[in-house]
Every structure is written in structure tokens, then in C-alpha cells.
Amino acid sequence: MSIQEHYRSRAKELLSSGTVKMVIGYGTGSTPDRRRPVFITSPDETDRLVLDKACRTNLSGYLLREGLLSDQKQVAVFFNLDGVRSLNILAAESQLETAQVLVLGFRIEGEEVTALQGERAADFKSLIAAAKEQRKSQPPHELQEKLEAMTPKERFSFWEAEFSRCIKCYACRQACPMCWCRRCVVDNNQPQWVNTSSHTLGNLEWNLLRAFHLAGRCVECGNCSRACPADIPLHLLNRRMSDEVQGSFDHYPGMDEAQEPVLASFRKDDPETFIL
Amino acid sequence: MAKIGVFVCHCGENIAAKVDCTKLKAAMESHPGVSIATEYKYFCSDPGQESIKKAIVEQGLTGVIVAACSPRMHEATFRKACAAAGLNPYLCEIANIREQCSWVHSDGDEATEKAIEITRSLVEKVKRNNELQPILVPVTKRALVIGGGIAGIQAALDIANAGGEVVLVEREASLGGHMAQLSETFPTLDCSQCIMTPRMVEAAQHPNIRLLTYAEIEKVEGFIGNFHVRVKMKARYVDMQACTGCGDCIQKCPQKKISGEFDCGLANRPAIYTPFAQAVPNKPVIDSRHCTYFKNGKCKVCVKVCQTNAINFDMQDEYLDLEIGAIVVATGFQIQDTSLYGEYGYGRYPDVVTGLQFERLASASGPTGGRIARPSDGKEPETVVFIQCAGSRDPSKGVSYCSKICCMYTAKHAMLYAHKNHHGTSRVFYMDIRAAGKGYDEFTRRAIEEDGAGYIRGRVSKLWQENGKLMVRGVDTLLGKPVEVPADMVVLATAMVPQPDAKEFAKTLGIGCDEYGFFNEAHMKLRPVETATAGIFLAGACQSPKDIPDSVAQASAAASKVLALFSREKLEREPIIAMNNEATCSGCWGCVLACPYNAIEKKDITDRAGNLIRRVASVNPGLCQGCGTCVTFCRSNSIDLAGFTEKQIFAAVMGL
Numbered sequence: 001m002s003i004q005e006h007y008r009s010r011a012k013e014l015l016s017s018g019t020v021k022m023v024i025g026y027g028t029g030s031t032p033d034r035r036r037p038v039f040i041t042s043p044d045e046t047d048r049l050v051l052d053k054a055c056r057t058n059l060s061g062y063l064l065r066e067g068l069l070s071d072q073k074q075v076a077v078f079f080n081l082d083g084v085r086s087l088n089i090l091a092a093e094s095q096l097e098t099a100q101v102l103v104l105g106f107r108i109e110g111e112e113v114t115a116l117q118g119e120r121a122a123d124f125k126s127l128i129a130a131a132k133e134q135r136k137s138q139p140p141h142e143l144q145e146k147l148e149a150m151t152p153k154e155r156f157s158f159w160e161a162e163f164s165r166c167i168k169c170y171a172c173r174q175a176c177p178m179c180w181c182r183r184c185v186v187d188n189n190q191p192q193w194v195n196t197s198s199h200t201l202g203n204l205e206w207n208l209l210r211a212f213h214l215a216g217r218c219v220e221c222g223n224c225s226r227a228c229p230a231d232i233p234l235h236l237l238n239r240r241m242s243d244e245v246q247g248s249f250d251h252y253p254g255m256d257e258a259q260e261p262v263l264a265s266f267r268k269d270d271p272e273t274f275i276l
Numbered sequence: 277m278a279k280i281g282v283f284v285c286h287c288g289e290n291i292a293a294k295v296d297c298t299k300l301k302a303a304m305e306s307h308p309g310v311s312i313a314t315e316y317k318y319f320c321s322d323p324g325q326e327s328i329k330k331a332i333v334e335q336g337l338t339g340v341i342v343a344a345c346s347p348r349m350h351e352a353t354f355r356k357a358c359a360a361a362g363l364n365p366y367l368c369e370i371a372n373i374r375e376q377c378s379w380v381h382s383d384g385d386e387a388t389e390k391a392i393e394i395t396r397s398l399v400e401k402v403k404r405n406n407e408l409q410p411i412l413v414p415v416t417k418r419a420l421v422i423g424g425g426i427a428g429i430q431a432a433l434d435i436a437n438a439g440g441e442v443v444l445v446e447r448e449a450s451l452g453g454h455m456a457q458l459s460e461t462f463p464t465l466d467c468s469q470c471i472m473t474p475r476m477v478e479a480a481q482h483p484n485i486r487l488l489t490y491a492e493i494e495k496v497e498g499f500i501g502n503f504h505v506r507v508k509m510k511a512r513y514v515d516m517q518a519c520t521g522c523g524d525c526i527q528k529c530p531q532k533k534i535s536g537e538f539d540c541g542l543a544n545r546p547a548i549y550t551p552f553a554q555a556v557p558n559k560p561v562i563d564s565r566h567c568t569y570f571k572n573g574k575c576k577v578c579v580k581v582c583q584t585n586a587i588n589f590d591m592q593d594e595y596l597d598l599e600i601g602a603i604v605v606a607t608g609f610q611i612q613d614t615s616l617y618g619e620y621g622y623g624r625y626p627d628v629v630t631g632l633q634f635e636r637l638a639s640a641s642g643p644t645g646g647r648i649a650r651p652s653d654g655k656e657p658e659t660v661v662f663i664q665c666a667g668s669r670d671p672s673k674g675v676s677y678c679s680k681i682c683c684m685y686t687a688k689h690a691m692l693y694a695h696k697n698h699h700g701t702s703r704v705f706y707m708d709i710r711a712a713g714k715g716y717d718e719f720t721r722r723a724i725e726e727d728g729a730g731y732i733r734g735r736v737s738k739l740w741q742e743n744g745k746l747m748v749r750g751v752d753t754l755l756g757k758p759v760e761v762p763a764d765m766v767v768l769a770t771a772m773v774p775q776p777d778a779k780e781f782a783k784t785l786g787i788g789c790d791e792y793g794f795f796n797e798a799h800m801k802l803r804p805v806e807t808a809t810a811g812i813f814l815a816g817a818c819q820s821p822k823d824i825p826d827s828v829a830q831a832s833a834a835a836s837k838v839l840a841l842f843s844r845e846k847l848e849r850e851p852i853i854a855m856n857n858e859a860t861c862s863g864c865w866g867c868v869l870a871c872p873y874n875a876i877e878k879k880d881i882t883d884r885a886g887n888l889i890r891r892v893a894s895v896n897p898g899l900c901q902g903c904g905t906c907v908t909f910c911r912s913n914s915i916d917l918a919g920f921t922e923k924q925i926f927a928a929v930m931g932l
């Protein structure tokens with residue numbers, strides 16, 4: 001049985017037994033290489049589920065749609081490992097409880113899509129630990145390498161040019177599972193720290209601010225870059241932040257739901273004296 | 277409409293020499309919202325303050341900017357003046373054009389330009405300031421004194437004698453600290469025990485002092501006037517109520533070979549013991565690490581001999597929660613581990629001892645009954661070499677500071693030796709003699725002139741054993757010649773260092789410490805007994821190396837600070853506290869985790885029927901210290917700090 005068939009029947013089973021009230025997965029999109037999220041609530045509709053190498057979107061953000069989880073019922077979601085990590089972060093940041101989420105795990109390697117063992121976020125602990133180790137030895141992205149080689153000035157002009165195309169649609173924010181604030185700071189105009197018009201300064205402010213807010217939280221799922229209509233390689237910023245956080249604090253976001261946010265936690269034995 | 281008064285201070289020459297104050301004044305006069313701008317030589321002086329008050333009344337000012345020195349210096353002064361003239365003190369702000377401008381710039385024009393920007397920025401901020409009311413908090417009139425050395429005892433007695441309640445916590449089984457170990461004390465050579473033990477008894481019997489020995493501080497929470505402290509009472513395995521202190525158990529305990537801490541390893545003690553004969557309280561504890569019963573379940577000799585059934589092997593550590601208004605930290609010092617100086621042979625040769633061991637040898641209550649004898653064979657040494665700065669003033673291997681007391685106690689040791697062994701020879705290797713203090717120089721001169729101590733200026737480079745002698749090689753830098761002294765005993769003036777757990781303990785208390793672990797005072801010169809944390813004070817050698825007179829003086833100073841605090845029914849706290857916007861908070865609890873004072877709680881938001889809708893952060897104004905940590909953490913900017921709101925800061929930045 002193909003992995004797609006396997007998960008279709010698992011989804012049918014979960015829905016007909018009443019274990020979950022909804023399955024969030026992937027369906028066909030507007031072109032063959034695009035997938036669009038589908039929200040299946042009836043066992044008769046599970047044939048709409050697609051699982052192939054085009055299923056790249058991280059679906060965890062949909063779990064936070066107002067009220068979805070408020071009835072304490074369970075929802076099943078298709079997740080790759082990044083998705084499971086984001087689920088852990090959402091739980092660590094008290095935005096949901098993992099007990100309400102059933103994971104339909106998969107991994108894409110080249111052409112091949114395989115199933116991941118386990119159905120609860122905690123079942124993936126060792127896989128995530130392995131991914132953490134692997135990240136350390138991962139060669140940098142081609143463009144990232146180019147950027148690192150630049151002088152700060154060149155790098156700044158690179159980003160300035162990239163950000164100049166930003167149209168302030170905030171698709172990156174809407175697509176990012178970590179952007180769950182009830183009110184984003186850019187929507188606050190009392191005072192207006194971030195200029196809302198899409199000019200150089202405002203765009204820089206916005207994109208850098210978002211990068212900072214993602215420090216130690218980004219799971220590098222790539223939702224932001226894929227959502228950006230201006231094709232800005234946003235994930236590179238977050239990737240760089242992740243390198244920094246992993247290098248300095250050995251912090252890999254989303255290890256488990258008890259992980260403390262790296263920027264809000266401190267230890268008494270910290271060698272620095274800044275802690276009173 | 278804003279009516280802001282701007283008062284440009286010359287600070288004598290400090291500001292006016294660089295900043296063109298008249299130009300600054302003129303620039304402010306034309307700034308929107310400014311009703312009056314004036315300049316004056318010293319606004320902090322009486323006529324200066326009066327002119328501000330007058331302007332507030334006459335012009336009906338709604339805000340005041342004093343462009344002057346750092347707000348740390350005079351913010352309180354000017355806010356008080358404003359309050360006296362009827363203006364809410366939080367409508368007064370200081371534009372720092374001294375430390376952040378005139379002092380650090382050489383070009384006058386540029387400094388003036390910068391001063392204008394700084395002042396303008398503050399004018400924009402003050403326009404958005406709100407009237408704030410101080411927060412009144414009650415004061416728990418009970419002091420906690422941590423450490424039962426001379427400093428802690430003095431502070432506790434001073435507070436208690438003035439009628440304050442004190443909890444005195446000592447982690448060892450007895451009060452006393454280092455002073456109880458000393459023989460005689462410089463500069464008067466009075467016997468340490470004779471002046472110390474009566475104080476220990478007085479502290480233990482004082483009706484206002486609750487003494488907790490063998491106890492440690494587990495947790496400190498809260499704030500000035502309202503600390504919550506958890507004390508761990510370590511299991512003594514001896515019931516304090518039942519024990520009469522007869523000491524039968526100590527006599528009979530078969531474990532006799534444990535190196536005694538109080539005698540610095542020069543004598544042994546049993547597993548059930550009091551640290552020394554004059555201990556307070558004079559009731560033993562069982563050292564469970566060495567007790568035979570704890571090691572292999574057999575023995576209980578003490579249980580058998582105890583007439584009052586005071587021994588209880590099932591005793592557990594207990595925890596005590598205390599409400600405390602003020603804390604005096606008097607945790608003292610330790611001496612440095614001298615074995616790191618291989619060239620001095622400490623640890624290798626038994627007759628190389630530390631100054632503290634020498635104190636025990638010279639002490640009438642010590643292992644030799646006051647006879648100065650070699651640890652190796654009990655013979656009285658004919659020649660003793662004293663090595664000063666064995667660890668101090670040595671940035672490469674030891675500590676870079678001067679331990680302050682070693683010059684004095686080495687002179688004392690040479691004297692004690694001369695008094696007890698009339699035919700002996702003493703040689704002191706020293707770098708300088710630092711004997712600043714009342715009667716101190718006279719004291720060291722006496723050691724040299726009357727008691728024959730031979731002082732050699734220079735460092736010791738090597739020490740070895742040869743034909744039963746300790747050969748000490750050094751350089752006499754005054755003669756420019758190497759010297760070799762054959763000695764029978766060598767005494768190292770080891771450095772005074774902080775307690776090994778001082779850095780960790782500073783974090784438990786929420787106070788700062790220096791790179792070594794000596795606790796930080798709020799201001800070296802003007803606030804030497806306060807810490808940066810309100811309500812926590814310092815006394816004794818935990819702050820820096822100190823002798824007894826200095827430790828006692830600081831302890832009394834700390835006590836007076838505590839008593840000043842206790843003389844008030846309520847404390848006024850600055851209303852600079854965080855406020856959370858419940859409408860935008862997402863309940864991520866990042867701020868809860870980040871707040872170092874545990875001041876943020878989780879609050880339920882319910883619908884009309886009482887069903888939980890969501891949970892949000894809620895700041896407890898009694899606990900918040902206004903540090904602003906949470907503000908920087910919250911991504912949605914849902915928290916604001918009163919007096920430093922987003923709107924105010926934004927206006928100040930845009931005013932630049």
C-alpha cells in the first residue's frame with residue numbers, strides 16, 4: 001500500500017471512530033506541484049487527501065484558528081518533522097495542548113515520501129534529537145554561503161534590494177505558525193514603531209523585526225518564503241538566527257513541549273553576571 | 277495644552293564649559309509646548325530649587341525638565357522640589373547633559389547640538405508623562421541576619437537591642453565564624469575568645485533574637501519590607517530540646533579520627549561533635565558523612581550513652597518559611613587553598629602551616645593548649661619563617677587584591693611567638709608593610725623593635741626540606757642578595773577569599789558580586805553597606821577583606837539602616853511598575869518566565885456565565901520592581917512600564 005493510501009485509510013478510521021473531529025492535510029492545488037490545505041470532517045471525504053513530495057507546507061498554524069481546539073476534541077494533522085517541532089513550540093508557548101493533536105507523520109527525501117513512526121508529539125523525540133545533531137553538520141545553503149562571504153555593507157545592500165520588493169502584504173506572517181500574536185506589533189499604531197508603508201525603511205523595519213521575533217523559535221519550515229509573493233528568501237534570515245541560537249545556547253527549537261523559550265529563560269549558573 | 281518648564285543647569289563649569297547653555301535655553305524657548313526656559317549656575321542649590329518651584333506656581337507648569345547631571349544624582353532632589361510646589365513628581369524628568377554630553381565631548385559646538393537634542397527628546401517625553409502615585413507597602417519588622425561571625429552577631433545585637441526582631445542564621449553548628457578560631461587579636465592583643473564568646477552567648481539568649489544554627493538559606497523572594505525566605509534546618513540528629521549538652525556521646529563515639537574543621541586539621545574530632553568547647557549552642561550534631569551508623573547501619577553508641585534520649589537517627593532536614601523585612605548578609609570569608617603554591621610546599625611538608633593554623637596553635641583553646649609546636653613532632657620551633665602575601669597581590673596565581681589583614685596578623689604572630697618562645701628567631705618575608713589603621717603601624721613597629729622579628733623585603737621562590745630543616749630561599753631586595761633561611765616552621769599568610777559558594781549565593785539573594793565573589797555595595801563611597809537590591813545590606817568580610825574593627829563598624833552601620841527601615845509603618849515604593857494589556861496578551865507566559873521577581877501571575881478571563889475563555893498575564897503591583905524585563909520580552913508589546921510607556925519612549929526617540 002502506498003503511503004498516501006495508508007494515511008487515507010488511517011484518516012477514515014480516525015474520523016469514523018470519532019477519535020478526531022477533523023483531519024488537516026493536503027489536497028490538490030492549482031498546479032501539479034502545488035498542494036493546498038484541506039480540512040476533512042467526514043470519513044467519506046478522505047479520498048481528497050494527497051501525500052507526495054509536493055506536500056511541503058507546515059500545517060500547524062491552522063490549529064490556532066479561533067475556537068478550533070476550544071471544545072477539547074482531537075484533530076489529526078499531517079506533519080513532517082519541522083511540523084512536529086512547531087507543534088511542540090506552540091505547546092511550550094501555551095497556545096495549544098499536544099494531547100488534542102494526533103500526528104500523521106511523514107518525511108520527504110528526494111522523490112521518496114515515507115511514514116514516521118508515532119502519533120503523539122512526544123513519540124518523535126529521538127528523531128528530533130537526531131535532526132538537531134544533523135543540523136550542526138549540514139552544509140550551508142548556497143545563497144547563505146554567498147551572503148556570509150560578503151562584507152557587512154554588501155550584505156546590507158543585498159537585503160535592502162530584496163526588501164525593496166516587499167509589498168507589506170504580511171503573507172509571511174500569516175503563513176508562519178509562530179506568528180500567533182493576538183495583535184502583531186506592526187498593527188499597533190499607538191505608537192507606530194514600524195512604518196506601515198512599503199518603503200525602504202518600513203520594509204527593513206518589518207522584516208528585521210520579524211526575524212528577531214523568530215529567534216530561537218523558527219523551525220525552518222519555509223512557509224514564509226513560499227508565501228512571499230515577492231520571492232524574498234526570508235527563511236535565510238531566520239536560518240541565520242537559528243545558527244546563532246544553536247551555536248550560542250545549544251538551543252534547537254521544538255525539542256519537546258516543556259522546552260523553555262531561549263530568550264526568556266535563564267539559569268542560576270550562567271557564567272555571565274547580568275543576572276542580578 | 278502642555279506648559280513645560282526647561283531649567284538648564286551649568287553645574288558650575290561642569291556643563292557650561294562645554295555646552296553653550298544660553299543657546300540651549302534659547303532653543304528650548306522656541307520648542308512647542310515650552311512655556312519657560314531658564315539657566316542657572318546650580319539648580320540643585322536652595323535658590324535654584326526655589327526658582328523652579330516659583331516657575332511651577334507662577335506659570336502653572338504641567339511638566340518640568342531639568343537639563344543637568346545624571347538622574348541617578350538628583351532626580352529625587354528635583355522631583356521632591358516639584359512635589360513641594362504642587363506638581364506631581366513624575367511630571368519632572370532629568371535631561372542628562374553632563375555625564376552623557378559635556379563630560380564626554382571635546383567639541384563645544386557639537387556638545388551644544390547634542391545637549392539640545394537630549395533636552396528636546398525629554399521635553400517630548402514629559403509631554404506624555406502621567407501623574408503617578410507612590411505605592412504604599414507594609415514593612416515586616418523582622419530582620420534576617422545571615423552568618424553568625426562577629427559581623428552577623430554585631431548586627432543582630434544592635435538591631436535586637438533597639439527592639440527589632442531578628443532571625444540569625446548560621447550554617448555551621450555554632451556561632452563564632454573565624455573570630456572564634458583566633459588566638460589574640462591585633463592591634464591590642466586581647467584574647468579573641470574572651471571578647472567573642474560573651475557576644476555569642478548574648479546573641480543566643482537575647483529575647484529578640486531567634487538563633488538558627490546548622491541552617492541554610494534555601495530561597496529568597498519578595499522585596500524590601502516583604503521578603504519571603506525559606507530556611508533549611510539541616511538534620512542534626514540530636515534533639516535540641518532534649519539534649520543537655522553533657523557531652524557523654526562525644527566522649528564515647530568510636531569514630532575519633534575525623535579531621536577537625538575548627539582546628540584546621542590540626543586535631544581530630546568524633547562523628548558526634550560540637551565544633552569547639554565554647555560552642556553556642558553547646559549541643560552536638562552528628563556528621564552523617566562519617567558516622568558509623570550512617571555508613572553501615574551499626575553502632576548507636578551515642579544512643580546508648582545518652583541519658584535523655586536526645587539522639588534521633590530518623591531526623592530529616594526541615595524547612596522554615598519566614599516573613600522578613602530586611603536582610604543583613606554577613607557570610608564572611610574563607611582562606612585561599614594554599615596548596616596551589618607548589619613552591620611553598622603546603623600540604624607536602626607538615627610544618628608549613630597557614631596563618632589560621634598558627635592561630636589555632638597559639639590559642640589557649642587550641643590542640644596544643646597554646647604551646648606553639650610543630651605539627652610533625654610537637655617540638656617547639658627554634659626558627660619560624662613567615663611568608664606574607666602568600667596568594668594576595670599575585671594576579672598570575674593568586675588574587676590580585678590585597679587581603680588587608682595579613683601584614684597585621686603576621687606581625688601579631690611574630691609577637692605571639694616571641695612572647696611564648698623567648699629564644700626563638702622569626703623572619704618575615706614581605707612585599708610592603710601595610711599597616712594603616714589606628715595603632716596599627718605602632719603595632720608592627722613593636723613586633724620589629726621590641727619582639728625582634730626580622731623583616732626581609734622580598735619574595736620566597738623556593739622551599740625544600742634538608743636535614744630536618746625547612747630551607748626557605750628568597751631574595752632580600754633591599755640588599756639585592758639572595759637569602760636562605762633554615763627554619764623549623766613556615767607560616768603562610770594566605771589570602772582572604774570569598775566563601776566558595778558566594779557567587780551562587782549572590783544569585784539566591786538577588787544581589788551582585790565582583791569577579792571574585794565579594795558582594796557588591798550600591799556605591800563604594802556613599803552607600804557602602806547597601807546592596808543594589810533595596811532592603812539587603814552587607815556587613816563584614818563578605819564584602820571585601822576586613823579586620824574585626826571594620827567588620828564590626830560595618831555591621832553597626834547595616835543595623836542602623838535596618839532600624840531606619842523599621843522605624844516606618846509603610847514604605848513608599850516607586851510606582852514604576854509594569855502594566856499588561858489584557859486585550860492583546862496571548863498568554864504565552866514568556867513574561868512570566870522572564871520576570872526575575874516572579875511578579876507576573878496568570879489570570880483567567882471568563883465569559884458572563886463564568887466559563888474560561890482564555891488566560892492572560894497579570895502583573896502584581898506589590899511584587900513588580902519595574903525592571904522592564906518583561907516589556908522587552910513581549911513580542912506583541914502587550915506590557916508597558918509606567919513612567920516609561922511605549923508612547924513616552926517613542927516620543928523621546930522621535931524627539932531626537
Ligand SMILES: Cc1cc2nc3c(=O)[nH]c(=O)nc-3n(C[C@H](O)[C@H](O)[C@H](O)COP(=O)(O)OP(=O)(O)OC[C@H]3O[C@@H](n4cnc5c(N)ncnc54)[C@H](O)[C@@H]3O)c2cc1C
Pocket residue numbers: 422423424425426427428445446447448451452453454455458460461462463491492493606607608609610611631632635681685688775781815816817818822823824825827
Ligand atoms: C589568620 C587570621 C588572623 C586574623 N587575625 C585578626 C586579628 O588579630 N584582628 C582582627 O581584627 N582581625 C583578624 N582577622 C580577621 C577576622 O577574622 C575577620 O575580620 C572577621 O572574622 C570577619 O568576620 P565576619 O563575621 O565578616 O566573617 P566570618 O568570621 O567568616 O563569619 C562568617 C560566618 O558566616 C557563616 N556563613 C557563611 N556562609 C553562610 C551562609 N550561606 N549561610 C549561613 N551562614 C553562613 C560562616 O559559617 C561564619 O560563621 C584574622 C583573620 C585571619 C584569617
Ligand code: SF4
Pocket residue numbers: 058175176177178214217218219220221222223224225235238
Ligand atoms: S519564520 Fe518561516 S521558516 Fe520559520 S517557522 Fe515561520 S514560516 Fe517557518
Ligand code: SF4
Pocket residue numbers: 165166167168169170171172173207227228229230231232234
Ligand atoms: S510576504 Fe513578502 S511581500 Fe509580503 S510582507 Fe512578507 S516579506 Fe513582504
Ligand code: SF4
Pocket residue numbers: 856860861862863864865866867868892893909910911912913914915
Ligand atoms: S509575553 Fe506578552 S503575550 Fe506573552 S503572556 Fe506576557 S504579556 Fe501576554
Ligand code: SF4
Pocket residue numbers: 853854870871872873874875876895899900901902903904905906907
Ligand atoms: S517589570 Fe516586568 S519583569 Fe520586571 S519585575 Fe515587573 S513584571 Fe517582572
